[in-house]
Amino acid sequence: MVNSRPLFDDYWEEKRIKPEDIKDIPMYLTASYSTGLHCEGSFRAFELAQTSRKWLRVHSTQEWHDLYRPEATDDLQRFYDYYAKGIQNGWEAETPRVRLSLLGYDGSITKTIVERPEEQWPPARQHIRRYYLDAATQTLSAVKPVNSASIAHEGHSLTASSVLFLKLPLWAVHLLIIGHGDDFDVVVQIRKISASGELLESLNWSPMPAPGPKVPNVNVAKHLGQQGMLRASHHVSLQPRASEDEVPVYDHCRREAITPGDIVPLLIPIWPLGVVFEAGEGLVLRISGHDMSLPEAEALRLTAPVDENEGQHTVYTGGEYESYLVIPVIEG
Structure with missing residues (x-):
């Protein structure tokens, strides 16, 4: 269907x-x-x-x-x-x-x-922060980069097919991105990293009968981080928002084909995620053309990409290009 x-x-x-x-x-x-x-x-x-x-x-x-x-x-x-x-x-x-x-x-x-x-959801005491992407350094910063830059990844691939933006100490991510063809899929993922830069995983029950490295790589056992995804042609179905701090909502009732070569602004909602950080720990924003979460079961693991992508996707940042991550924060 x-x-x-x-x-x-x-x-x-x-x-x-x-x-x-x-x-x-x-x-x-x-x-x-x-x-x-x-x-x-x-x-x-x-x-x-x-x-x-x-x-x-x-x-x-x-x-x-x-x-x-x-x-x-x-x-x-x-x-x-x-x-x-x-x-x-x-x-x-x-x-x-x-x-x-x-x-x-x-x-x-x-x-x-x-x-x-x-007292409520979302928590009333949270405040919104915006971090700007910098393709030149592959970092996130509270200050918009002065110079424009771009970085590309292969859209139609399950391997070597994402770019990372690092923030050392979900709402939505706003990307200016170009793809090939008249449509393409974009997936973003938030990952937590340790103070030493290691990508971390959340084990899904406790006590776990085996140490983390021996736990099966399926989503019922371990969680990597929260995702958001959007098919580019659906960006025209974004619903009106009272403020830029509101989570974007799409009705997906219409689409508009993308003109090949055009830079398209995409506002991608990210599913709710609550993470606690200590000083020195941070987060990584990954951008790809495919689902980056673990499969719910081994039988559901993809062996080939299933998407609308062709060729490379290029993300533009800094200068005239305003690509950023918006996250709610509660300071301890």
Whole structure:
């Protein structure tokens, strides 16, 4: 159906749940950063639901592991006891509206923060930072580079097919990019790095029966970092935003073919991700033409690229080109 109906139309609309129509119904939502299918939907449903009786618990593990933890099932039982059985167990008065986990990542000096109470999602105390890409140095900086530069990567490849931008101490990334053909796919990924520059991974349950290097390279076991992706021709379906700080949303109801050789501005939303950093640690922004996350299972691992790409993609930065990463930050 994706091939026959590539745009969002009435066929897809009738299959969409409408959380904005949920009014005055108690909701208990869980969310996981590492779940390839459900991450964005959990957070968006919580934001859009119109009921005042809603609770969000963002756990630090893969969703199947969390689902069967005794602590998790006991917590959900309290919710049902209160609303379904009328048991006065203090649920509304005692339970934080949002419990937010922040990933520390395996091999990091920081520890994962598990279900810290927050008053709302997104947290009210976060503030937005913008980091500009510099293709000349492959770094991210709070100051826009004076000189323009560009860097290219192969669009239609699963190997040696990404460029990295490093920030030493998600929102969205704004890229000025050129591709070949009348359409192309762009994928961005946020990775955490150690103070020594090592790319880190987050193990998806604890305790893990094997050390990190021996854990299978599948997404149910380890999480690399959060992604965002956009097909270039869909950039015309961006919905109006009240401010530049809002997460970009596309309705994907229309497309406009790209003129080969044109530099196209793309505003790519990145799925929610909570990470804790210590001084010296940092992040890497990767840009590619293909999905950079691990497969959910070994049988789903790609052996050839599946995209709309031809030839190289070139990212333009600095000077007249404003390519940047926007991230929300809470200072400890």
